Amino acid sequence: xxxxxxxxxxxxxxxxxxxxxxxxxxxxxxxxxxxxxxxxxxxxxxxxxxxxxxxxxxxxxxxxxxxxxxxxxxxxx
Amino acid sequence: xxxxxxxxxxxxxxxxxxxxxxxxxxxxxxxxxxxxxxxxxxxxxxxxxxxxxxxxxxxxxxxxxxxxxxxxxxxxxxxxxxxxxxxxxxxxxxxxxxxxxxxxxxxxxxxxxxxxxxxxxxxxxxxxxxxxxxxxxxxxxxxxxxxxxxxxxxxxxxxxxxxxxxxxxxxxxxxxxxxxxxxxxxxxxxxxxxxxxxxxxxxxxxxxxxxxxxxxxxxxxxxxxxxxxxxxxxxxxxxxxxxxxxxxx
Numbered sequence: 001x002x003x004x005x006x007x008x009x010x011x012x013x014x015x016x017x018x019x020x021x022x023x024x025x026x027x028x029x030x031x032x033x034x035x036x037x038x039x040x041x042x043x044x045x046x047x048x049x050x051x052x053x054x055x056x057x058x059x060x061x062x063x064x065x066x067x068x069x070x071x072x073x074x075x076x077x
Numbered sequence: 078x079x080x081x082x083x084x085x086x087x088x089x090x091x092x093x094x095x096x097x098x099x100x101x102x103x104x105x106x107x108x109x110x111x112x113x114x115x116x117x118x119x120x121x122x123x124x125x126x127x128x129x130x131x132x133x134x135x136x137x138x139x140x141x142x143x144x145x146x147x148x149x150x151x152x153x154x155x156x157x158x159x160x161x162x163x164x165x166x167x168x169x170x171x172x173x174x175x176x177x178x179x180x181x182x183x184x185x186x187x188x189x190x191x192x193x194x195x196x197x198x199x200x201x202x203x204x205x206x207x208x209x210x211x212x213x214x215x216x217x218x219x220x221x222x223x224x225x226x227x228x229x230x231x232x233x234x235x236x237x238x239x240x241x242x243x244x245x246x247x248x249x250x251x252x253x254x255x256x257x258x259x260x261x262x263x264x265x266x267x268x269x270x271x272x273x274x275x276x277x278x279x280x281x282x283x284x285x286x287x288x289x290x291x292x293x294x295x296x297x298x299x300x301x302x303x304x305x306x307x308x309x310x311x312x313x314x315x316x317x318x319x320x321x322x323x324x325x326x
Contacts, residue, residue: 001228001237001273008276009242009253015275016310017320019303025296026281034194034202059303062209062280069160069205074198076159 015059024056029063037070133196134187146180152197153179153204160205167212175211179204213280220279222270222287229269233261252315259309268302275299 024032029052036053039046046054057064136145154176161167183200190199231237238257243249260269267288274284285295311317 001231003237003239004242004276006243012276013252013256013320016303016307017317019307021304023300025293027292030202030206034198038194038198061278066205066209069209070202073156073159073201
């Protein structure tokens with residue numbers, strides 16, 4: 001295996017730091033991400049369930065990638 | 078073979094919503110005083126009415142209502158064009174395929190729409206998930222589990238994770254050293270493999286396929302690994318706050 005890049009190590013440490021004992025999984029994130037995206041764009045508070053979505057997006061690169069794509073669509077429309 | 082969604086029939090209103098605008102208080106189509114609306118006018122304007130006023134789940138449940146399906150298809154395709162416009166590896170035919178697949182998934186899941194967002198936002202989120210899942214699958218389809226497992230075994234070697242990987246700063250050197258030790262002592266072989274997958278940004282769905290598990294189990298495997306690493310670092314005096322903020326983007 002190649003030596004890890006500083007970006008990979010920093011990313012791993014960051015994800016470890018953002019880890020919570022209880023987290024949403026990807027399916028739970030997906031179920032709530034549309035509401036999360038609309039409220040975030042509108043500048044509304046992200047509480048309760050939506051805080052769980054926000055936390056999941058910090059540790060899951062796939063869901064984050066999809067959220068950013070959704071955000072791009074909403075901002076363009 | 079994929080089921081076909083019929084979208085080329087004449088629009089049929091869902092329980093009268095799409096065309097009976099007057100009864101529902103929906104603004105009439107644009108009027109041209111001297112010329113009555115042609116069928117083409119009506120057809121062109123229907124999607125706008127549908128987008129803003131229709132009860133989407135209800136409209137889409139009416140199987141004959143191809144107007145609603147056509148309108149949603151157009152919305153999703155436009156959305157994916159925006160979401161993926163910077164991807165040079167995606168062509169229009171793929172976008173059409175993603176849209177078709179997403180439409181099928183949406184029609185299957187209409188009962189899951191809880192109304193906490195606009196319907197179209199919910200539908201876009203499914204289309205985006207459909208497209209990205211497929212693109213990731215293609216990217217990773219040739220990776221072998223054996224190769225990843227071997228890399229997982231090497232993850233705690235100094236050659237892969239050297240003390241000075243983040244520079245010579247004393248605190249960072251110690252942090253990397255502890256991380257290497259945590260990987261060696263606290264993670265199972267399967268968890269190390271999962272961490273290697275994560276470092277390479279491999280999608281969960283691919284990890285699921287490689288490890289022969291399901292998505293929730295794969296996520297739990299990674300989550301447990303992250304928790305174990307965090308617990309170790311915390312026990313060694315690295316506070317969660319330091320870990321969380323040390324490399325904030």
